[in-house]
Amino acid sequence: METLLQLFPQPARECRLRGAYLAHDLRRIARAQQQAFVYANFVTSLDGRIAVPRDDGEALTVPGAIANDRDWRLFQELAAQADLIISSGRYLREWAQGRAQEILQVDDPRFADLRAWRRQQGLLPQPDIAIVSRSLAFPIPDLLGAGGRRVVVFTGADPDPARVRQIEAQGGRVIVAGEGGVDGAAMVAQMTRLGYRSVYSAAGPRILHLLLTGGALHRLYLTLAHRVLGGDPFAALVDGPLLERAAGFRLNTLYLDTAALDGLGQLFASYDLA
Secondary structure (H helix, E strand, O other), rough: OEEEEEEEEEOOEEEEEEOOOOOHOOOHHHHHHOOEEEEEEEEEOOOOOOEEEEOOOOEEEEOOOOHHHHHHHHHHHHHHOEEEEEEEEEHHHHHOOOOOOOOOOOOOOHHHHHHHHHOOOOOOOOEEEEEEEEOOOOOOOHHHHHHHEEEEEEEEEOHHHHHHHHHHHOOEEEEOOOOOOOOOOHHHHHHHHOOOOEEEEEOHHHOOOOOHOOOOOOOEEEEEEEEOOOOOOEOOOOOOOOOOOOOEEEEEEEEEEEOOHHHHOOEEEEEEEE
């Protein structure tokens, strides 16, 4: 069953799963903004878990009970619309250990249409990648910078000069965007200055906190999988101190996917920062 039921905005109607998020036309929205348009995406259980411990206990990962191909398809549609994808130093460390893969998987035959879509838009097969890191303790794999792709690293003030030189020798560019750590507003201002307009955060809850604190997140995509997981420890959407001012969001779109998770279903929602 390749259809969704659009519940909002009204009136309700059926639409295709494939292309549902491409139809949001994020690149058009981004071009109309004065600064880079930043959007993020998470899949969560009914009890708020976005990540639980891996089987080896070394790190957290998306729970297998809620990960599914239908959500992954829409994740890829969001990534395909980006000029720049935000990730973390941990992602590069896991890549070096052989435990990570390309965020946008245009070489996967299932997403060949997204590669063609980017080509039609005049884009490189892969967006540039932004790494947020205070320690700069990660390698930059040679493959990451292939094909003219840029790697931009955002860090806090006074980074280790030797480490900066090493990263730049590997093809990365290090930019200071904050004092004690990376400031979300300063980072997005730097992204805008570099010419980026459509920016997808594929990072975790700490970077979402950084973006919210800086008022730098514009849209949140959220998949609500209809399962309760339990378990401890776990990660929720945001990791960090209580926000001084709660971030308010307005519902933009809501789709019901009745075919997912062996018929249990899930909701695909998008929210705009109020």
